[in-house]
Amino acid sequence: MAAAQRIVIENCSIATVDAHDTEYATGYVVIAGNRIEALGAGKAPEGLENVVRRIDATGHLVTPGLINTHHHFYQWITRGLATDHNLFNWLVALYPTWARIDEQMVRSAAQGSLAMMARGGVTTAMDHHYVYPRGSGDLSGAIIGAARDMGVRFTLARGSMDRSEKDGGLPPDFAVETLDGALAATEETVKQYHDASFDAMTQVAVAPCSPFSISTELLRQGGELARRLGVRMHTHGSETVEEEKFCHELFGMGPTDYFESTGWLGEDVWMAHCVHMNDSDIAAFARTKTGVAHCPSSNARLAAGIARVPDMLAAGVPVGLGVDGTASNESGELHTELRNALLINRLGAHKEAALNARQALRLGTFGGAQVLGRAAEIGSLEPGKLADLVLWKLDTLAHASIADPVTALVFGAAAPVTASFVDGRQIVADGRLLTADEDAIARSTRDEAQRLARIAAQG
Numbered sequence: 001m002a003a004a005q006r007i008v009i010e011n012c013s014i015a016t017v018d019a020h021d022t023e024y025a026t027g028y029v030v031i032a033g034n035r036i037e038a039l040g041a042g043k044a045p046e047g048l049e050n051v052v053r054r055i056d057a058t059g060h061l062v063t064p065g066l067i068n069t070h071h072h073f074y075q076w077i078t079r080g081l082a083t084d085h086n087l088f089n090w091l092v093a094l095y096p097t098w099a100r101i102d103e104q105m106v107r108s109a110a111q112g113s114l115a116m117m118a119r120g121g122v123t124t125a126m127d128h129h130y131v132y133p134r135g136s137g138d139l140s141g142a143i144i145g146a147a148r149d150m151g152v153r154f155t156l157a158r159g160s161m162d163r164s165e166k167d168g169g170l171p172p173d174f175a176v177e178t179l180d181g182a183l184a185a186t187e188e189t190v191k192q193y194h195d196a197s198f199d200a201m202t203q204v205a206v207a208p209c210s211p212f213s214i215s216t217e218l219l220r221q222g223g224e225l226a227r228r229l230g231v232r233m234h235t236h237g238s239e240t241v242e243e244e245k246f247c248h249e250l251f252g253m254g255p256t257d258y259f260e261s262t263g264w265l266g267e268d269v270w271m272a273h274c275v276h277m278n279d280s281d282i283a284a285f286a287r288t289k290t291g292v293a294h295c296p297s298s299n300a301r302l303a304a305g306i307a308r309v310p311d312m313l314a315a316g317v318p319v320g321l322g323v324d325g326t327a328s329n330e331s332g333e334l335h336t337e338l339r340n341a342l343l344i345n346r347l348g349a350h351k352e353a354a355l356n357a358r359q360a361l362r363l364g365t366f367g368g369a370q371v372l373g374r375a376a377e378i379g380s381l382e383p384g385k386l387a388d389l390v391l392w393k394l395d396t397l398a399h400a401s402i403a404d405p406v407t408a409l410v411f412g413a414a415a416p417v418t419a420s421f422v423d424g425r426q427i428v429a430d431g432r433l434l435t436a437d438e439d440a441i442a443r444s445t446r447d448e449a450q451r452l453a454r455i456a457a458q459g
């Protein structure tokens, strides 16, 4: 076998986000093939063979690539609507439009979502897709194809809904699946696309939408399916006060107890939001190692509340960050969520002690890897891990006067990305995607958003 080609990055600050938060004021990273081979302080070792590229990263901070743990790509073409609504009214306003999506729209929206995140330093993305209207085409295939083409590491959380208007749910009847249909399609998607290997670029999770859009049977049997197939489980949990009330009325218990009663707490589960959690809910997540996807901007946009992230971290709950769907977070970026997580949590009970810059960076990197079940492979810069990393440019007007690079990245303006590598391959250069045409994606997403609006208006 030919020796792996090496890329040497030098003269940069490095935040490894390893178990000791090791940092180097000036150091180097050696990439060999798709792995990180070595890193440390000072200059790279001399005499390395097969070096195909040397990058002088003076003025940069190198971090692990950002990991997004909650999103709904299709919403890219329904941004900027129902902008002054809470969650429930926002859902009521948007479901009639969402119910009309087709394969072409979903492909375009996935490209837009992925492109926006990738050029902001995301190297691992996820899409929780749960709207599969009858006759809408191969939506899962379109989403996975978009991620592969862009070269981003990816988890499809194959969602589902089986509680429509006729059962007291929100989506129209034609936009939901049957219990058996949803389970069969989810199993097929796992078998077709899930890669369990260390280097996997594509993984699939089982992800019924939320307690108020699915039957108890879909939740229970979905969990059983995931465990039989050995894949992870994802859903929305404890997002709003209304959801809590709904669970008490229908099931006689709060969301966390409901999840536990259906087999949905465990180290193979992560949940989006978890805003309304009491002490015993947090203790249950900690005991079972259930993960949380914290989505600060979306929670603020929909006035859902402030998740108790400092309490979760203190209890040992794995927490990652999520953009959430861009119909409730129009920016669609994750690097700005580092700052938003820090600021919003400081408005909560713990005030200025809630989160610091390094904790925020950890949420967006290693925390995300834990939540996606990939902490051995990604999320920190360590020899042997996959070469997913970002070079943030911190020597321009926006950041140059801030001495500490991690403070500059988290507290400062959105930092420009000089280079982003996924699996050892560069996908972003000087803030532009190398793997897709951003201008073509911008045009197609505008066209598809207009087409969807026209179709929805016809009813």
Ligand SMILES: [Zn+2]
Binding pocket: 070, 071, 072, 236, 272, 324, 325
């Ligand atoms: Zn969501």
